[in-house]
Amino acid sequence: MFTVALVGGLHSDARRAAVDRLLAVVPGGVALHHDLATAPRTGTVVRTVRDATGLLSAGETPLVDDCACCALREDLVPELERLRAAGLTRLAVVELWDSVEPRAMAEVVAAAGFRIGAVVTAVDPALLLPYLGNGDDLADAGLAAAATDRRTIADTWARQLEYAPVLAVAEGPEADAEDRALLDQLHPTALRVPVGDGAALARAVFAGFDVEAAAAAQHPACALLPQEADAHGVATYVWRHHRPFHPGRLYAALEGLTCAAARSRGRFYLADRPDTLLAWDAAGGALCVASAGPWLASLPDAAWETLPPVRRAAAALDWHPEHGDRCQHLVFTSPGLDRDGLAELLGSCLLTDAEYAAGRDAWKGLASAFDTFLDA
Numbered sequence: 001m002f003t004v005a006l007v008g009g010l011h012s013d014a015r016r017a018a019v020d021r022l023l024a025v026v027p028g029g030v031a032l033h034h035d036l037a038t039a040p041r042t043g044t045v046v047r048t049v050r051d052a053t054g055l056l057s058a059g060e061t062p063l064v065d066d067c068a069c070c071a072l073r074e075d076l077v078p079e080l081e082r083l084r085a086a087g088l089t090r091l092a093v094v095e096l097w098d099s100v101e102p103r104a105m106a107e108v109v110a111a112a113g114f115r116i117g118a119v120v121t122a123v124d125p126a127l128l129l130p131y132l133g134n135g136d137d138l139a140d141a142g143l144a145a146a147a148t149d150r151r152t153i154a155d156t157w158a159r160q161l162e163y164a165p166v167l168a169v170a171e172g173p174e175a176d177a178e179d180r181a182l183l184d185q186l187h188p189t190a191l192r193v194p195v196g197d198g199a200a201l202a203r204a205v206f207a208g209f210d211v212e213a214a215a216a217a218q219h220p221a222c223a224l225l226p227q228e229a230d231a232h233g234v235a236t237y238v239w240r241h242h243r244p245f246h247p248g249r250l251y252a253a254l255e256g257l258t259c260a261a262a263r264s265r266g267r268f269y270l271a272d273r274p275d276t277l278l279a280w281d282a283a284g285g286a287l288c289v290a291s292a293g294p295w296l297a298s299l300p301d302a303a304w305e306t307l308p309p310v311r312r313a314a315a316a317l318d319w320h321p322e323h324g325d326r327c328q329h330l331v332f333t334s335p336g337l338d339r340d341g342l343a344e345l346l347g348s349c350l351l352t353d354a355e356y357a358a359g360r361d362a363w364k365g366l367a368s369a370f371d372t373f374l375d376a
Contacts, residue, residue: 002084003117004109005205007168008096010131010143010157014170015122017195019095022205023052025198029091030056032079036097036145039068047075049083067146069100076105077112084114091117091205099143099156103163103218106211116209121164122195125183126174129335131157132186132262135284154284158263162187163218166204170195178335181232185333186263188226213310220267220279220292222314225331235337237261241328242320243350244271244363250349251369258287260342261334268328269295270370271351271363278374280330289373297324 005022009015023029028051035046044060045068064070076094083092096105102119110116134153138144141153161167167183167190183192193200217224229236247270257264264282275298281288296304296315304312315325328350332342351363 001115002090002092003206004080004092004094004114005117005120006094006096006102006106006109007120007122008100008102008105008164009122009160010098010153011122011124011127011170012098014124014168014195015095017170018120018122018168018201019093021195021198022091022093022201023050025202026091026205028089029093030083030089031093031095032076032083033095034061034072034075034097036068036072036100037142039063039071040144040147045071045075047079049079051089067148069104069145072097072100073105073108076108080109080112080114093205097145099138099145099149099151101156101159101163103159103214106209106214110211116211118166118205118207118209119164119214120166120168120201120205121160122168122170123161123183124170124172124175125179126172126176128179128182128186129262133284135286152284152286155281155286155288158186158281158283163214164190165209165214166191166193168193168195168201177232178234181234182262182333182335184231185226185229185234185236188229189224216308216310219311221277222310223265223267225266225329226333234333234335235339236331236333237337237339237342239328239330239332239343239346241346241350242323242326243328243356244269244274244326245328245349246270246351246355247272247366247369253345253349254287256345257342258282259285260345261332261337263334264330264332266328266330267292268330269326270368271355272366272368273370273374274298274326274360274363276374277326289370291374295324295326297326 007019019031030051033048039045043063048058049056061071061075106119136153138151169192226236228238266280268278277292277295279290279292318325318327
């Protein structure tokens with residue numbers, strides 16, 4: 001059966017090593033790569049196909065709407081169809097360019113009817129923290145996928161890492177126990193395979209990948225967030241509460257909360273917007289807050305039947321007699337994490353007893369401090 005495996009990640013040396021290893025151990029395997037580096041200057045994306053012996057073909061595809069990633073999406077499926085029709089290989093490895101995020105490409109490939117064997121992110125543990133702490137724009141590093149690309153190195157790397165269920169780990173002498181502990185805590189459920197273990201890599205890329213399950217695992221309402229951990233100077237702190245945040249006090253604390261950890265994420269709600277589930281996503285000293293739709297407790301019972309079972313199950317696990325599934329569930333992971341300081345700061349952002357007793361009508365009258373995040 002023709003299988004597609006996606007291998008990505010900003011750690012380009014580790015990524016290329018993982019692809020090379022796969023081509024060496026899977027007979028007839030080929031790698032398809034779209035290089036976006038020169039697209040802003042030339043107006044084209046360079047496509048190459050290679051196997052273990054070297055380059056098989058090369059070509060170019062023009063930019064689509066001044067977007068290199070859009071050109072990749074337009075060109076990827078026809079190239080995979082050509083490889084499948086040729087019948088010469090059972091494995092096509094799509095080596096994603098540096099800043100391309102695997103979720104969008106996996107969904108494109110699956111929608112076209114191809115079997116995805118795995119999505120893999122290649123990791124050099126020694127580079128994990130430097131990339132996660134890098135708040136520079138991709139554009140400043142020459143890694144933007146479009147003229148309108150406003151992503152940063154840190155948030156792009158975090159999504160690449162956390163979406164993939166398989167991590168190809170390129171261990172080197174620079175990596176230490178702290179680096180490995182950070183990797184373990186950021187993505188504890190991932191299958192970690194050494195880049196040099198070709199047999200294990202080959203097994204992983206044929207195992208099968210569920211695009212819908214992967215999307216659900218990333219949705220703020222039902223994401224499987226990391227649990228409490230502490231090893232080799234790296235800690236993960238899980239903070240949960242059912243009382244709503246005071247919008248003004250939380251907004252004033254954002255800088256301290258965002259800079260307290262290399263990575264933080266989760267879901268939360270504000271007293272003035274009690275029916276809106278908000279996503280918290282921070283890396284590299286920058287925070288993204290976005291609406292992720294309504295809490296289930298705010299919906300009529302009939303609406304529950306239209307939702308995926310995983311969403312209903314997550315709501316049931318968080319259910320509170322008064323607040324329903326509304327909750328604060330934030331997770332912070334970092335070397336040198338100050339758990340006590342975080343707990344104190346987060347607690348100070350909740351409604352006080354008097355504010356809470358005033359009730360929801362009073363809460364909705366609080367000044368909305370998050371309009372710049374949510375109403376832009």
